[in-house]
Amino acid sequence: MTGRRQAVGAAELDACRIDSVDVHAFEVPTDGPGGKEQDGTLDWDSTTMVLVRVHAGERAGLGYTYGDVSVAAFVASKLAPMIEGQDVTAPPALGHRMGAHIRNAGRPGVGAMAVSAVDVALWDLKARLLDLPLIRLLPAYHDRVPVYGSGGFTNYPLDRLTGQLADWVAQGIPRVKLKTSREPEQDPQRLTAVRKEIGDEAEIFTDANGALTRKEALYWARRFHDEWDVRWLEEPVSSGDLEGLRMLRERGPERLEIAAGEYAFTPRDFVNLVEPPAVDCLQADVTRCGGITGVLEVAGLSATRHIDLSAHCAPAISAHAFCAVRRLRHLEFFHDHVRFEQLLFDGTLSPVGGALRPDPGSPGLGLDVRWADAEPYRVYGTRPA
DSSP: OOOOOOOOOHHHHHHOBOOEEEEEEEEEEOOSGGGOEEOSSOEESEEEEEEEEEEETTEEEEEEEESOTHHHHHIIIIIHHHHTTOBSSOHHHHHHHHHHHTTTTOSTTHHHHHHHHHHHHHHHHHHHHTTOBHHHHSOOSOSOEEEEEEEOOTTSOHHHHHHHHHHHHHTTOOEEEEEOOSSGGGHHHHHHHHHHHHOSSSEEEEEOTTOSOHHHHHHHHHHHHHHHOEEEEEOSSOTTOHHHHHHHHHHSOTTOEEEEOTTOOSHHHHHHHHTTBOOSEEEEOTTTTTHHHHHHHHHHHHHHTTOEEEEOSOHHHHHHHGGGOTTEEEEEEEHHHHHHHHHHEESOOOOBTTEEOOOTTSSBTOOEEOHHHHGGGEEESOOOO
């Protein structure tokens, strides 16, 4: 639990203005074989978090995103000067202004991730000023978010692959996901080993990260479902191939869901995925889609289109934000992000009964930065005094 302070009164809150913004970035090496991890289309040897803190008086709210260190420079040059001196009471209004402000600098991609990190920090700050857990500040429908264990990288040897997924199942997480389609001919052996290790009760999800052509994806969708009872196929083709996603949704196995949305940055990106439907379950990443304000907007779209919404990664933020999603499905409890957040923060959450439940006794996100632990990984900014 983080330290409690007396909540500010209504008049005092109305008078609060943003004093300053500081930006940091930390790069943590992966713990995969040979220092690398792989999925269907990408290799990486580290993960970078861009951390933003927004200050008002003695309180500070934090937010973050995962991306290139250039996101930190974008926040510092384009967003921090714009929000300093602004009212802290209306994060959505500032989020809208930030989106308009970066129009010519580039809103999707780096711009959207920068806005997302600042937006989360603004919501965290307001909750801390009111001495409320963030979930209590949001229009929450739920008090916890179901999770699925996610890792199973394509370069894992079989013993690490099966051990990682079986460990999540042993912790009470009833669904696990592995990466596929890097070398499709190896996937039968991998899936057979996973199914044998975790048993028949737990669900298997797969993620191709856009590695397959349409015909390949249809072939593997049928095999995944029929031979290993896979119920979730994420990004079988590129998430930009809307026609391919729709074809797979319509022609693939009835009980195999097609999912995408983690690379949607703007509201229109999400509309494109549901009008007409290209997915059975929509995904959104709070650190890419405009922060908590963006998640609330996507939640409205999912509700009006009668489609469930699943949280992509960043569990320490998503556990709060997605409690405000009426058609909530679950949250990706992603190995890299879990490891990173536990390294940098006090106050992270662990699954209980297959779900993350925000701490009702901690203000804001309930997170405090462990600066001494973070410092060896710094690649941008300076440690606060």
